[in-house]
Amino acid sequence: MTAPRIGFIGLGAMGAPMARNLSAAGLLGYVWNRTPAKARVLGGELGVSVAATPAELARQCDIIGLCVSADQDVLHVVDALLPGLHPGTIVIDHSTVSVNTARSVAETITAKGGEFLDAPVSGGVEGAKAGTLAIMVGGNPATLERALPALEAVGSRITHMGGVGAGQATKAVNQVLCAGINQAVTEALAFAQSLGLELEKVIDVVSRGAAGNWFLEKRGPTMIRGKFAPGFKLALHHKDLKICQSMARELGLTLEQVEKTLADYEKLLDSHGDEDISALYRLQRPNQP
Secondary structure, three states, rough: OOOOOOOEOOOOOHHHHHHHHHOOOOOOOEEEEOOHHHHHHHHHHHHOEEEHHHHHHHHHOEEEEOOOOOOHHHHHHHHHHHHOOOOEEEEEOOOOHHHHHHHHHHHHHHOOOOEEEOOOOHHHHHHHOOOOOOEEEEEEEEHHHHHHHHHHHHHHEEEEEEEOOOHHHHHHHHHHHHHHHHHHHHHHHHHHHHHOOOOHHHHHHHHOOOOHHHHHHHHHHOOOOOOOOOOOOOHHHHHHHHHHHHHHHHHHOHHHHHHHHHHHHHHHHHHOOOOHHHHHHHHHHHOOO
């Protein structure tokens, strides 16, 4: 069976390492990015073609991966690639957007004869680099089967969640959990600091027990040193939580951790929005600057 020709659009903190893993698997043929210099540098590094436009990339590819920042970005990119889309092309969106946006994009692509999967990811920059992302997929199971080579190159856990939009709905649940974990870890470490404990030892011992979690293990050591390089940008999580808030309100629900985290993030956005979400510790720790 011939390997699919894959193109990738969106070469940011998550997209670039995902593209590298597709290249390492011998699958990547084309890249495109809104900032052309990023695409030229990565294309040169990987020895793949840099498309002049999304439509040019679409003309050459059987599968197109997207990883951009927001709903409007996805809508704009899809509009731009449509003139080059040929019947049977699969568009996989790894961005985090609303369920409604995923369904709207799916309708647009299927009307042109293409196929669509919403396939947001979790695992941070570390997971993107290692190719171990968790991928939650919405769409037709037959489309997913055809797209597996592209997904297996970037993730280690690929789960079909249901029809189009189910992947984004699952990612919303993930982002609510991230908010609660961020609140709990930053508050707990600030509490430990107030108690005069050695924070490195606290992180080490607690990580090995029932309260251990990925965020504490990976971000605890950096946040207690005042280092907040992303990871996962606070501004992007704020955007995601606004999506969760809107979804909850449509259901008549209030997500208390989401509401609290949004309020806290809004105190940090202007000065620290490009930092990791662990920058929440700035509000929690005693005597913060």
